[in-house]
Amino acid sequence: MQHRVVTEYSNELHQLLVSVSKHFYFGSDGNVRYQEKPMDVNIKNCYKSRKEHLVYYILRDHFSGTFTFQIATTKRLVPLADFLHYAWSEDVGEEKFIWGMPDFIFIPQMITMDGLFSGLNNIHVNPLHPPSGFASGIRIIRDIEDSLSFFMNRTVDHRLEGMSKLRFEVYDYLINSSYRDNIFVKWQTNLPSEGHPRIVPPYPDFIRLFSKGDAGNSGLVLVGKEQKDKGVQQEKQKLKKKKAAPDYPSFSEEKLSxxxxxxxxxxxxxxxxxxxxxxxxxxxxxxxxxxxxxxxxxxxxxxxxxxxxxxxxxxxxxxxxxxxxxxxxxxxxxxxxxxxxxxxxxxxxxxxxxxxxxxxxxxxxxxxxxxxxxxxxxGIRYILINCLLAEAMDGEAEKLLSEYQESSCFMLYSQALLSFRNLDRGKSTKRLKQAIDSNRYVPNYLLGLKRIPWFLPAGYSWGSEEEAVLYASDAYDVWKDTSGALDWLADEIKNGPMEN
The missing domain is CATH 1.25.40.10 (Tetratricopeptide repeat domain)
Structure with a gap:
């Protein structure tokens, strides 16, 4: 039977979790792989595995459910004190949905190590072990992993750095979403009026309060070897990176081929x-x-x-x-x-x-x-003409049209629209007739009589409906944003047959 823990306000109780993924690991090329069958791995035995597994560092507010997390690997673990300072800091150079030190924090037995409890007591955060049977964060780990799996299918950078960028997609979906209860708002509105959020000490001071410790052969450590101010170190790294030459091999035509x-x-x-x-x-x-x-x-x-x-x-x-x-x-x-x-x-x-x-x-x-x-x-000219018209660069548009005098619907409809903008009704009507003659399907899509499909055609022939779809998908906003243009188009063709 699972124990139910009740909290009354935000930042009363945080949960710290360090979990090794049972499905994600990194291949020899540095890209993440997915294994359908769960792997028997955790933070205590991961050092025995030949694989480099994905690791989640999670800090979750028990009252609201909002959280922050970082991603590491079993060969590149983050010191626990470093993660706690990151999690409790508000200004870390990126958007966050929780900050401030709590009154209490649950520390699972699996990641307890020398110096952790004494360091937390030094900053007046009371460390506790979750009660027996307490489901400490299993669901949030599953939700994060499921979300990462989904967003990975939309990206191609599956290295550790690329996976880390997906954290913000996960935040938007699980925390800051507009179509579900916003747990960040719940966290914000339920902070006590006094005493919270408690400001975390500066990094060097914070680290000094924790004595070094580790969790045995797993590689999990409390404090890293480098305890100097992160800001100084980051500036040094930036300068070093600027001075260093790009790490590219010499160019080889044979290898490029x-x-x-x-x-x-x-x-x-x-x-x-x-x-x-x-x-x-x-x-x-x-x-x-x-x-x-x-x-x-x-x-x-x-x-x-x-x-x-x-x-x-x-x-x-x-x-x-x-x-x-x-x-x-x-x-x-x-x-x-x-x-x-x-x-x-x-x-x-x-x-x-x-x-x-x-x-x-x-x-x-x-x-x-x-x-x-x-x-x-x-076909760059077909894209550029609409860009110029969208930016009201009519002079540049006129120049482009004069350089590419052709009978394609892309340029003829653009000529007609530009003439309408110049208030030359005689010329605009003539050019619109030429445009309709080149492709009579276009007005249907510009006027909304037919919907522009989500998936655009892969190719087209002159005068085809596919050509009309491609033109309208690029040009619709330009026509809509030109005052009176769509009404003029509708008036000019209302007495003529429209292709269905």
Whole structure:
């Protein structure tokens, strides 16, 4: 029978947990693996395992359920005192949903060590062992692991660093969600008016209150070897990192070619995990393989991660080509196969920049791509024209339309909209008729008579409904945000037949 513990306010009782995952471990390539059958492993016996297991450090408020956690591995454990200082600190450079020292803290027998209880008593936090039969945090461990499993499927960086970034997705889902009870709000509104949250001492002072101790062969320690001020150490590390040269091997065309062959195989691989493994293997062969970064970015659903990967792809591609190549071949870039990974990376990066609100950078990149390759085999002009119109850069839009005079619906509808903006009704009506002649399906999607599908077509032919969907998906916001444009479009076509 499980004991029921009752608390009356936030930060009255915290629960400390250190748990070794029974499903996640790290492979030789540094990426996490999942094993369906639970492994018989815990913090006391993990040193016997040949695998490097994922470890959770969790501090949970018993009253509200809000928590904070960090991720480590059995070969890179975090000193317990370090984690407690992190967990109880409010200003740690990242968003947190709990802080302040509690009145009491549950310490499971499994992680008890010399110096822990005396250190907690020194800061007036009363340490207790959970009562026999008390279910101390089993559910929160399960919820965190299930959430990590879900969010991993949306990302591609499954190293320890990448997994650690997913903590904030877990927080949003389990703590700060708008569609379930917000336990952080419960924590905030139920703190005592006096005495809480209790401020944690500065790191050096805090650590000195704990004597060194360990939990035997498991590797779990109370205080790390380095006890100096973290801030000083971090600044030293930053300076050292700035001075250090990038740790990249010398460029090899042969290795790049080998890596690119793996990417060709990865593009044909239907299994996501095998595809990602091929891309990672390509980068181990040559870190200059831009298409490996491109593929990883395409497989990621995290916009932040995608932008970072595309940025790395741009840097890798530019390094592989060399500055002289850009000077020599600008103007007919796409004609050389070796340029295409770089151009794909730059297109992907620009899309991410635009969606993340860095619109002028995105526009600058798109314009740069057209300078490198005016023939525009990638169709960048169709994206750029809507970007320019969205940013009210009508002069630049007029210039782009004059440089690419063509009968595609992408440019003709943009010409019609720009003429409407310029209050030239005669020209705008004429250009709208030309646009409708080029693709009569477009008005249905702009006016909401047909819904733009969630999954966009992979290809199109001129005048097709697929072409209309692709245009409308990019241009709808520009038409909607141009005052009177959709009403004008509806008026111009109301007496004509609409394609259903």
């Amino acid at each position: 080998q890596a690119q062959e793996l990417i060709y195989d990865a593009w044909e691989e239907p299994n996501r995990q095998k595809c990602l493994a091929l891309a990672r293997k390509a980068l181990r062969i040559s870190p200059y393989c831009a298409d490996a970064y491109n593929l990883l970015a395409e497989k990621s659903e995290s916009m932040e991660e995608r932008q970072d990967l595309y940025q790395k792809g741009v840097q890798a591609g530019r390094t592989a080509l060399g500055d002289l190549f850009f000077k020599k071949h600008a103007g007919h870039f796409w004609g050389y196969l070796e340029t295409r990974p770089y151009m794909r990376a730059l297109a992907g990066l620009s899309e991410c920049l635009w969606k993340n609100g860095q619109r002028q950078k995105a526009i600058g990149n798109y314009q740069k791509m057209l300078q490198l390759n005016p023939n525009d085999n990638q």
